[in-house]
Amino acid sequence: MATKNNIPWWILGSLIVALASLFLAFQDSASLQGIYQFKFFESSVAPKYLFGSESVCKQAPILSPTNTQVEQFIRDKVEDPKYQTEIIEKLSGLIQIPSESYDDLGPIGQDARWDIFYQVEKYIKTKYPTVLKHAKLDHVNTHGLIFTWEGSVSTKSSKPILLLAHQDVVPVLTENVPDWTHPPYEGHFDGKTIWGRGSTDDKGYLISIIESMDLLMKSGFKPKRTIILAFGCDEEISGRNCARPISELLHDRYGDQGIYMMMDEGSFGLQTQFDQSFAMVSVAEKGYMDMQINVTSPGGHAANPPDHNAIGVLSEIIMSIENHPFPGKVTTKNPIFNFLECAAVHAPERSFPLNIRNKLQRVENGEVTAQVQLAKALDNMRYFFRTSQSVGKINGGVKINAIPELASTMVNLRLAVDSSVAEVQNHYENLIRPISRKHGMSFQGFYTEAPDDRRKISLSAIDALEPAPVSPVNAEAFRVLSGTIRNTLKPLITDTKFFWKLTQNIYRFTPINLVHNLNRAHTTDEFIVAEEFVREPLFFATLILNADDTVAK
Numbered sequence: 001m002a003t004k005n006n007i008p009w010w011i012l013g014s015l016i017v018a019l020a021s022l023f024l025a026f027q028d029s030a031s032l033q034g035i036y037q038f039k040f041f042e043s044s045v046a047p048k049y050l051f052g053s054e055s056v057c058k059q060a061p062i063l064s065p066t067n068t069q070v071e072q073f074i075r076d077k078v079e080d081p082k083y084q085t086e087i088i089e090k091l092s093g094l095i096q097i098p099s100e101s102y103d104d105l106g107p108i109g110q111d112a113r114w115d116i117f118y119q120v121e122k123y124i125k126t127k128y129p130t131v132l133k134h135a136k137l138d139h140v141n142t143h144g145l146i147f148t149w150e151g152s153v154s155t156k157s158s159k160p161i162l163l164l165a166h167q168d169v170v171p172v173l174t175e176n177v178p179d180w181t182h183p184p185y186e187g188h189f190d191g192k193t194i195w196g197r198g199s200t201d202d203k204g205y206l207i208s209i210i211e212s213m214d215l216l217m218k219s220g221f222k223p224k225r226t227i228i229l230a231f232g233c234d235e236e237i238s239g240r241n242c243a244r245p246i247s248e249l250l251h252d253r254y255g256d257q258g259i260y261m262m263m264d265e266g267s268f269g270l271q272t273q274f275d276q277s278f279a280m281v282s283v284a285e286k287g288y289m290d291m292q293i294n295v296t297s298p299g300g301h302a303a304n305p306p307d308h309n310a311i312g313v314l315s316e317i318i319m320s321i322e323n324h325p326f327p328g329k330v331t332t333k334n335p336i337f338n339f340l341e342c343a344a345v346h347a348p349e350r351s352f353p354l355n356i357r358n359k360l361q362r363v364e365n366g367e368v369t370a371q372v373q374l375a376k377a378l379d380n381m382r383y384f385f386r387t388s389q390s391v392g393k394i395n396g397g398v399k400i401n402a403i404p405e406l407a408s409t410m411v412n413l414r415l416a417v418d419s420s421v422a423e424v425q426n427h428y429e430n431l432i433r434p435i436s437r438k439h440g441m442s443f444q445g446f447y448t449e450a451p452d453d454r455r456k457i458s459l460s461a462i463d464a465l466e467p468a469p470v471s472p473v474n475a476e477a478f479r480v481l482s483g484t485i486r487n488t489l490k491p492l493i494t495d496t497k498f499f500w501k502l503t504q505n506i507y508r509f510t511p512i513n514l515v516h517n518l519n520r521a522h523t524t525d526e527f528i529v530a531e532e533f534v535r536e537p538l539f540f541a542t543l544i545l546n547a548d549d550t551v552a553k
C-alpha cells in the first residue's frame, strides 16, 4: 500500500489525556455541527480565523531523511510480507505474556506477581538479538528496561531522543474473560486484526519502537544522536516502581533538559474532525487528585439520634460538590484552543461551526465572556478544558441501630491544564467550610489542623499532581515530528509526569487511527489493525533519522 500523501491534512499540537468516554464525545463532530451550524450570525469573524488563512496553525514542511538509502531500506521492509508476518507474530507473542499490573502490588522483589516481567524481558531479548548486540541494556528496579544505542556525537552537544513504552497491561477480570471474542491473552490474528489485552495499550507501541531500532541497525545506519528506548512496568498503576526510577537514572545521566525529544503513547493519533484529517499530537496532560473527605461525629444509640448525623452531613457535602462543578472556560493556554484555530483555517468552511469561529479572536484577546461562551458551545467536549470531579466511593456506618461515627467519601479529579492543585483545593475548602459552620462542626482543610474535636469535617488530598507543562509546538523537535508525520502517514480516509525535568519536548502520539483502535483499550476485545501496526516502525525510524539530521555536522 502506498504511503504517500495525496490529500491535504494537518498536524497540530493538541490535547491531552482524557477518558475513553470523553474521547467518544469528542468524536461526535457531526452533532456539533448539527447543533451549532444554523445559529445566527453573532459577530464578524477575524480574517485570520477564516478558512484558508495562513497566519495561524502553520504547517511544517514534509521532512525526508537525508540518508535516502536507509529510508528506502525501511520503506521496502515495512511493505515486505515476510517482515509483516514476523512483526505480527512478535506482537502476538508478547500479548501472550499476561503482564498485568495491580493497584495493590507490593514492592518488586517481594510481591511474586511482578515475576511475569522476567518473561517479558526474556521475550524481548529472544526476539531482538540485534538490539541487544548494539544497544546497552540497563535494568532499573529490576523490571524497568533502558536500551541505549549510542550515537557518535557526545550527548552533551547532541541530546538523545527518548522513546517510551510500558510493558504492563490493565488486568482482565476472570469473570470478564467469557466476554472476549478471542481470549485476551491469545494474541489471535485473524488476517486483518490482532486481538488481545495490550495490543494497542501499549504492546503495539513497544514492539513498534524496538522494531524501528532493530530495522535501523540492520540497515547499516550509524546514529550521531543517541537513541534511548525505555520500557516501564507500571504505567497502569502509579509509575513509582519503574517510570520514576527510569526518569531518575536518565536525569542523573543527562541532566536538566538533557533530552532532545521524548515520544510516548498518545490518546488521539490520526482522526477526522470537522470533515478534515488531523494528526493529533498531545502536548499537555491534565492534572490529577484524589480527595478524601471524612465526617466524624459522636456515635450513640439509634433511638436517640441527632437531626443530622455523619452520613447526613456527608450527603449534604456531596450534593454541594455536584451542584458546584468547576466552571468551563476555554483560554489560549489550553491546547484545545490551538486545535480550534487549526480546524477553523484547515477544515472545510461549511464544516466548522460559525458559532465557534466567531469567538476565537475574542478568546485570544482574553475576553472572559467569550471564553465562557466558547466553553458552552463546546459542551460535548467539556472535559478537555474543564476540571472533572467524580465522587467514586462512599463509606459510612457499621450497624443499622448505631449512629455512625465516621462517613467518608473519595472524589476523583482531573485538573484542567490551566488550573492547579491549589486552585482546586481552594474551591473545595470554600464550598465545605460553610457546611461545617452550619452544623457546628470544626473544619480541617487540606493544610490546616483542626482541634481534636469529635465533630469534624476533614479534607485530604492523595496523589495530587499538577497539570503537565504544555510542550512547545514551536520547537525544532515539534517541526521534526510534524515533518515526519507528514512524510510517513496517510491522512485518514477512514506516563510522563516523572520526565518533565528531562525535556520540554514531550509529545504523545501514536501513529495509527486511534478512533477505532483505542476505543477498546482497558476493556474487552482490545485490538490493533495489522496494516497500520506493521507500518508504525516506518514512522519511528523516520523520526529518528530526521532527528539525527538536525545534529550539527
Ligand SMILES: *[C@@H]1O[C@H](CO)[C@@H](O)[C@H](O)[C@H]1NC(C)=O
Pocket (backbone or CB within 6 Å): 292, 293, 294, 408, 458, 459, 460
Ligand atoms: C479519614 O478516615 C480514614 C479512616 O479512619 C483515615 O485513614 C484518613 O486518614 C482520614 N482522612 C482524613 C482527611 O482525616
